[in-house]
Amino acid sequence: MRTPPRWRSVLAPAAMAAALAAAALGGTGAAHADDHDAPHAATPAPAHGPQPAHPAKPDHPAEPGRPQYPGKPDQPVHPAKPEQPGHPAKPEQPEQPVHPAKPEYPVHPDKPQYPGKPERPVHPDKPAHPAKPVTPVTPVKPEYPAHPAKPVHPEKPAHPVTPEKPAYPAKPVKPEYPAKPAHPATPAKPAYPAKPAKPEQPSKPAYPAKPAKPEYPAKPAHPATPAKPAYPAKPAYPAKPAKPEYPSKPAKPDYPAKPAYPAKPAKPEQPSKPAYPAKPAKPDYPSKPAKPELPAKPAYPARPAKPDYPAKPAHPSKPAKPAYPAKPSKPDHPAKPAYPAKPAKPAYPAKPAKPERPSKPAYPAKPAKPAHPAKPDHPAKPAYPSKPAKPEHPSKPAYPSKPAKPEHPSKPAHPSKPVKPEHPSKPAHPSKPDHPSKPAKPSKGKHSGHEDKGHGGHEGHGD
Numbered sequence: 024m025r026t027p028p029r030w031r032s033v034l035a036p037a038a039m040a041a042a043l044a045a046a047a048l049g050g051t052g053a054a055h056a057d058d059h060d061a062p063h064a065a066t067p068a069p070a071h072g073p074q075p076a077h078p079a080k081p082d083h084p085a086e087p088g089r090p091q092y093p094g095k096p097d098q099p100v101h102p103a104k105p106e107q108p109g110h111p112a113k114p115e116q117p118e119q120p121v122h123p124a125k126p127e128y129p130v131h132p133d134k135p136q137y138p139g140k141p142e143r144p145v146h147p148d149k150p151a152h153p154a155k156p157v158t159p160v161t162p163v164k165p166e167y168p169a170h171p172a173k174p175v176h177p178e179k180p181a182h183p184v185t186p187e188k189p190a191y192p193a194k195p196v197k198p199e200y201p202a203k204p205a206h207p208a209t210p211a212k213p214a215y216p217a218k219p220a221k222p223e224q225p226s227k228p229a230y231p232a233k234p235a236k237p238e239y240p241a242k243p244a245h246p247a248t249p250a251k252p253a254y255p256a257k258p259a260y261p262a263k264p265a266k267p268e269y270p271s272k273p274a275k276p277d278y279p280a281k282p283a284y285p286a287k288p289a290k291p292e293q294p295s296k297p298a299y300p301a302k303p304a305k306p307d308y309p310s311k312p313a314k315p316e317l318p319a320k321p322a323y324p325a326r327p328a329k330p331d332y333p334a335k336p337a338h339p340s341k342p343a344k345p346a347y348p349a350k351p352s353k354p355d356h357p358a359k360p361a362y363p364a365k366p367a368k369p370a371y372p373a374k375p376a377k378p379e380r381p382s383k384p385a386y387p388a389k390p391a392k393p394a395h396p397a398k399p400d401h402p403a404k405p406a407y408p409s410k411p412a413k414p415e416h417p418s419k420p421a422y423p424s425k426p427a428k429p430e431h432p433s434k435p436a437h438p439s440k441p442v443k444p445e446h447p448s449k450p451a452h453p454s455k456p457d458h459p460s461k462p463a464k465p466s467k468g469k470h471s472g473h474e475d476k477g478h479g480g481h482e483g484h485g486d
Contacts, residue, residue, distance in 0.1 A: 099390045111378050117371060126360050135351045144342040153333040162324045174312040183303040195291040204282045209433025216442050225451045239465045249459055260450050267444045275438055 096393050102387050105384045108381055114372075114375055117369060120366050120369065122365070123363050126362075129357045131356075132354050137350070138348045141345050141347070146341070147339045150336045153335070156330045156332065159327045159329070161326065164323070165321045167320070168318045170317065171315045174315075176311065177309045179308070180306045183305070185302065186300045188299070189297045191296070192294040194293070198288045198291075200287060201285045203284075203429070206430075206432030207279045210276070210436045212436050213439050216440065219443060219445050222446060222448050225449075228454045231457050234460050236463060239463065242465055245462055248461070251459065252456055254456060255453065257453050258450070263447050269441045269444075272441065273438055276435075278435065
């Protein structure tokens with residue numbers, strides 16, 4: 024059961040107040056029970072009464088009722104599936120041959136008992152370590168005398184004021200240059216000569232008609248392959264025409280002489296820079312006071328010499344390892360008896376022909392699915408409030424106009440190209456002779472591969 028949201032806000036403070044009051048009363052009671060002379064505990068905070076319920080929020084439209092969807096129509100009963108025919112009875116398997124009984128293995132003799140391991144000798148007790156010598160006490164360091172105080176340095180003199188730099192003189196105005204002369208016009212490009220027509224390709228010879236396939240006899244003997252006929256002699260190639268001479272290239276026209284550039288005006292002389300004023304000399308720094316001498320360090324007392332460690336005792340000698348007894352030799356195994364010869368495997372009977380499967384009945388037509396009910400329209404959404412207009416940006420200043428680019432001079436005309444000679448016509452290839460047709464191989468049946476390999480009938484196993 025869920026608690027309404029309005030009652031939750033009322034129950035939460037009341038439960039918290041009751042829990043706090045119970046904890047305070049329990050704590051004070053336990054304290055007074057243990058110690059009667061203890062001071063009184065602080066009074067607990069008064070419990071708050073139930074809070075008033077929050078008023079309902081007005082101007083909230085009620086939720087529209089959900090439409091009731093129509094119930095699903097009754098599904099049609101599917102017809103019962105037809106009974107499938109049973110599987111054919113499996114053929115009886117041949118009886119397995121009776122194998123002869125295996126011979127009994129000879130009884131192995133009992134293994135001899137190995138001798139027990141010898142007892143290990145008892146090691147003697149280790150000698151006790153000697154007592155370590157006592158470290159002597161280090162003497163206390165003497166106190167150093169106090170360092171003298173550092174002398175006070177004199178104050179540094181103030182730097183002289185640097186004079187201001189003189190103003191640079193104004194640069195002279197740059198003179199205007201005369202306009203450049205126009206380049207001569209480039210002559211027009213001559214037209215290319217017409218390309219020669221390509222020679223026609225020779226037509227391919229027609230393929231000879233294929234002979235009809237003969238009927239396949241029952242495993243006939245392959246006839247001997249007839250000898251191939253001799254190829255006809257190839258015709259001699261016609262003589263190629265002589266290569267024509269290329270026409271001489273026309274001489275290139277002389278380029279027109281470029282006009283002389285006008286003389287540039289002389290650059291005006293720059294005014295001389297003014298001389299900088301002399302900097303004032305820096306004052307001499309006062310000499311630093313002499314460093315006081317430090318007092319001499321006191322001499323350390325001599326440390327006492329460490330006593331020598333006592334000599335360690337020698338380790339006792341270990342006893343000799345005893346020799347193990349010799350292992351007994353293993354007995355020889357008896358020879359295995361010869362196995363009897365296995366009987367010949369009987370031939371399996373021929374497999375019966377599989378019955379033809381009956382044709383499956385046609386599936387019944389599936390019923391049409393019912394149409395989905397129409398969904399109700401969504402309630403209209405409230406219109407969004409209009410956004411405040413953005414402030415207009417200040418207009419950008421106009422870009423300065425760029426100067427016009429000078430016109431490029433036209434390129435000179437290319438000389439005319441020589442005419443290419445025509446390609447000589449190639450001779451036609453001689454037709455190839457027809458190859459003799461090979462005898463067709465007979466087709467193998469569905470189970471002929473098993474019969475050839477010997478898997479269908481086991482007739483050759485007994486041999």
